[in-house]
Amino acid sequence: MDVRSQVSMVFHLDKCIGCHTCSVACKNIWTDRKGADYMWWNNVETKPGTGYPTKWEDQSKYNGGWHSNGNGRLRIKSIGKARIVPNIFHNPHMPSMDDYYEPWTYDYQNLFNAPEGSDQPTAEPISMIDGKKIDVQSGPNWDDDLGGSPLYAANDPNLEGLTEQQKLQLSSVERLVFFYLPRICNHCLNPCCVASCPSGALYKRGEDGIVLVDQKKCRAWRSCVSACPYKKVYFNWFTGKSEKCILCYPRLETGQAPACFHSCVGRIRYLGVLLYDADRIEDVAKLPDDELVEGHRSMILDPHDPEVIANAKKCGISDGVIEAAQNSPVYRFVMEWKIALPPHIEYRTLPMLFYVPPMSPVQASKEDDVIHHSSDNLFHDIDSSRVPMQFLANLFGAGHEGVVRYALAKQKAVRWHRRAETVGDIDRETADRMLREADCTREEAEEIYKLTALCTYEDRFVIPPMHREQAIEMMKEPHEHREETGFGFVGGPQRGM
Amino acid sequence: MSQHFLDQFLFVALPYVCLFTFLLVTVARYRMQSYSYSSLSSQFLENEHHFWAVVPFHYGILVVTAGHLIAFLIPRTILAWNSHPLRLYVLEVSALAFGLLTLVGLVGVIVRRFSNTKIRTVTTFTDWLLFAMLLLQTISGISVALFHPWGSAWFASNLSPYLWSIFKLGPDVTYVAAMPHMVKFHIVLAFLTIGFFPFTRLVHVLVIPNPFLWRKPQVVRWYRKR
Numbered sequence: 041m042d043v044r045s046q047v048s049m050v051f052h053l054d055k056c057i058g059c060h061t062c063s064v065a066c067k068n069i070w071t072d073r074k075g076a077d078y079m080w081w082n083n084v085e086t087k088p089g090t091g092y093p094t095k096w097e098d099q100s101k102y103n104g105g106w107h108s109n110g111n112g113r114l115r116i117k118s119i120g121k122a123r124i125v126p127n128i129f130h131n132p133h134m135p136s137m138d139d140y141y142e143p144w145t146y147d148y149q150n151l152f153n154a155p156e157g158s159d160q161p162t163a164e165p166i167s168m169i170d171g172k173k174i175d176v177q178s179g180p181n182w183d184d185d186l187g188g189s190p191l192y193a194a195n196d197p198n199l200e201g202l203t204e205q206q207k208l209q210l211s212s213v214e215r216l217v218f219f220y221l222p223r224i225c226n227h228c229l230n231p232c233c234v235a236s237c238p239s240g241a242l243y244k245r246g247e248d249g250i251v252l253v254d255q256k257k258c259r260a261w262r263s264c265v266s267a268c269p270y271k272k273v274y275f276n277w278f279t280g281k282s283e284k285c286i287l288c289y290p291r292l293e294t295g296q297a298p299a300c301f302h303s304c305v306g307r308i309r310y311l312g313v314l315l316y317d318a319d320r321i322e323d324v325a326k327l328p329d330d331e332l333v334e335g336h337r338s339m340i341l342d343p344h345d346p347e348v349i350a351n352a353k354k355c356g357i358s359d360g361v362i363e364a365a366q367n368s369p370v371y372r373f374v375m376e377w378k379i380a381l382p383p384h385i386e387y388r389t390l391p392m393l394f395y396v397p398p399m400s401p402v403q404a405s406k407e408d409d410v411i412h413h414s415s416d417n418l419f420h421d422i423d424s425s426r427v428p429m430q431f432l433a434n435l436f437g438a439g440h441e442g443v444v445r446y447a448l449a450k451q452k453a454v455r456w457h458r459r460a461e462t463v464g465d466i467d468r469e470t471a472d473r474m475l476r477e478a479d480c481t482r483e484e485a486e487e488i489y490k491l492t493a494l495c496t497y498e499d500r501f502v503i504p505p506m507h508r509e510q511a512i513e514m515m516k517e518p519h520e521h522r523e524e525t526g527f528g529f530v531g532g533p534q535r536g537m
Numbered sequence: 538m539s540q541h542f543l544d545q546f547l548f549v550a551l552p553y554v555c556l557f558t559f560l561l562v563t564v565a566r567y568r569m570q571s572y573s574y575s576s577l578s579s580q581f582l583e584n585e586h587h588f589w590a591v592v593p594f595h596y597g598i599l600v601v602t603a604g605h606l607i608a609f610l611i612p613r614t615i616l617a618w619n620s621h622p623l624r625l626y627v628l629e630v631s632a633l634a635f636g637l638l639t640l641v642g643l644v645g646v647i648v649r650r651f652s653n654t655k656i657r658t659v660t661t662f663t664d665w666l667l668f669a670m671l672l673l674q675t676i677s678g679i680s681v682a683l684f685h686p687w688g689s690a691w692f693a694s695n696l697s698p699y700l701w702s703i704f705k706l707g708p709d710v711t712y713v714a715a716m717p718h719m720v721k722f723h724i725v726l727a728f729l730t731i732g733f734f735p736f737t738r739l740v741h742v743l744v745i746p747n748p749f750l751w752r753k754p755q756v757v758r759w760y761r762k763r
């Protein structure tokens with residue numbers, strides 16, 4: 041057993057209000073630079089919708105992720121040892137700027153410098169790349185809140201496998217529905233971006249699992265951009281290097297939550313350590329689609345189990361990290377309650393960001409102009425929710441509804457339990473029956489309720505001690521570098537020589 | 538007499554200056570500014586004409602460069618191969634074909650850079666100078682192939698010894714002194730390009746990825762000892 045620790049995440053979609061505060065926090069800190077101007081390491085999409093870059097989930101277009109051929113071989117879809125020769129000069133599946141958007145600003149100077157005339161001067165949009173005027177056709181979040189749009193929502197790749205009737209429902213005016221999907225790099229256990237890099241520039245940090253691009257080793261071969269099925273590696277068109285979400289590791293190392301987590305208005309984000317068995321990565325990544333969610337869970341180890349603790353210590357994991365794993369909110373959502381699911385696990389990168397699937401409005405039935413919301417089936421609003429279960433299953437269950445239904449049913453049971461407790465319009469007996477049917481106890485329901493609704497900063501973010509100060513001392517002697525400019529880059533990164 | 542000095546300058550002094558510049562600057566740049574080693578791909582900004590420019594150029598230049606290297610390293614094998622006229626023609630025609638492929642690709646690269654304003658903003662003066670040198674080099678190479686035929690034969694018999702004499706630090710210009718002007722131009726420009734190489738994007742040729750072929754798929758870096 042090769043025990044490793046991973047800083048993992050949960051996004052509780054039921055709480056996301058789509059405010060984009062997270063995206064802006066990230067942009068201001070990390071990507072407000074030339075060449076990175078179009079990047080949104082954190083972005084928030086409206087689902088159903090086409091996302092950013094456009095239709096990123098359509099792997100027939102982008103060819104991202106791993107392919108398992110069923111008899112024990114796992115290969116990257118977009119590149120391989122033989123295909124590197126033709127692919128390195130021109131990467132056939134690489135998205136180009138048109139798939140994201142051309143960043144622009146406004147010609148504010150014109151407001152001051154325009155010659156006198158009969159019209160008010162305007163600040164026209166100009167490209168941030170060549171400074172030319174552009175006719176803005178799309179941008180990030182162009183389809184914000186456009187659930188039901190025939191241009192965006194109707195082209196969501198997750199609609200595959202839905203009946204025509206379900207698709208129609210999604211776009212009929214009385215019933216249209218949408219929810220938000222905030223996305224960052226998943227800091228996967230089997231990252232395709234890392235495996236695809238010809239130069240070995242990408243790597244996973246052993247201690248915390250954060251996936252990074254070594255800027256000094258990246259040579260702009262662009263394999264990672266194509267290989268990541270989530271399109272979370274971006275190509276900096278100015279410096280000629282790939283860049284990605286760094287999970288704010290400088291903040292984590294000083295005990296602060298990443299900026300998007302810290303600023304999240306809906307408090308939907310949780311961060312904590314998971315211990316896992318690295319020996320099993322390859323085997324799990326090869327499992328058939330319907331066993332992937334379970335297989336992924338089965339790699340994650342119980343941090344309270346004495347055997348796991350002993351092995352973790354043997355593998356050099358410090359007591360502080362083990363303690364953080366025991367208090368991890370992510371462990372509870374993913375492993376104890378099983379209501380947080382990995383996105384598109386069928387890409388086989390084993391993502392370590394999990395989503396609690398969102399509840400959605402009930403599909404009412406109409407009889408004689410009276411709208412009915414109730415039914416004999418206590419979970420009718422889940423089985424006939426306005427977002428078809430198949431759609432959520434395509435996102436969070438590799439197409440299989442079971443795990444998604446389980447997560448939704450439990451959430452609903454928790455709500456009814458709380459209603460029975462506080463509002464009283466539901467009798468205790470019904471609430472208990474629901475809890476039973478949802479595989480939940482009263483105690484568990486209380487805990488889910490607390491961590492969902494009443495969570496403090498300390499509840500949401502259990503940041504392990506990273507001991508980076510000790511790690512650096514092992515490689516460099518800080519006293520030797522006193523009064524220097526520091527180690528690392530000498531001079532700022534620039535394009536070419 | 539002055540011709541003698543000119544030959545000494547162009548084919549002895551200049552090659553050494555260029556080769557040493559190449560060696561010193563590539564190493565220094567790699568050690569001090571490894572960040573600047575990048576192919577500086579522009580595919581992200583323009584993905585339609587990219588394939589038709591970059592790919593033919595690279596296939597062309599790689600084969601042509603490899604051909605020059607082989608003739609330099611194993612001249613005798615080439616001469617033996619050429620002993621049969623048919624084989625000589627096949628070699629010459631394919632060399633010319635790859636030369637033309639390089640030219641087509643290179644013109645494509647230049648036109649693409651010039652006509653697309655987005656890519657022009659990421660093109661530096663050094664890039665333009667490099668493209669001009671490569672273009673002249675390719676054109677002179679093709680005209681040598683056309684007007685001074687059977688280069689594969691005389692390169693192996695006359696130029697290889699000259700190049701070897703440079704590397705063995707006993708330069709002997711008698712082999713090149715008698716060469717036509719176009720060939721001399723091609724040689725001088727080749728050395729100039731080598732000297733200019735470390736200051737340009739061409740350094741990407743030196744960092745072509747090899748670890749990929751034997752490393753394990755996943756890369757993990759530990760800060761503590763394991």
Ligand code: HEM
Binds near residue numbers: 128577591595
């Ligand atoms: C040995 C293997 C080589 C590899 C793997 C390689 C790879 C690359 C790559 C990935 C690019 C970026 C293309 C883009 O996306 O814009 C590039 C550009 C370039 N390479 Fe190479 N290259 C190699 C050899 C060479 C050689 C031998 C030369 C010439 C002497 C050369 C000259 C150039 C030039 C001039 C460009 C710029 C093209 C442009 O303007 O787009 N390369 N190379």
Ligand code: SF4
Binds near residue numbers: 224226231272
């Ligand atoms: S989400 Fe993409 S970029 Fe992030 S670790 Fe996974 S494969 Fe790599």
Ligand code: SF4
Binds near residue numbers: 059060303307
């Ligand atoms: S800040 Fe939080 S609530 Fe707002 S969009 Fe981002 S994830 Fe959703």
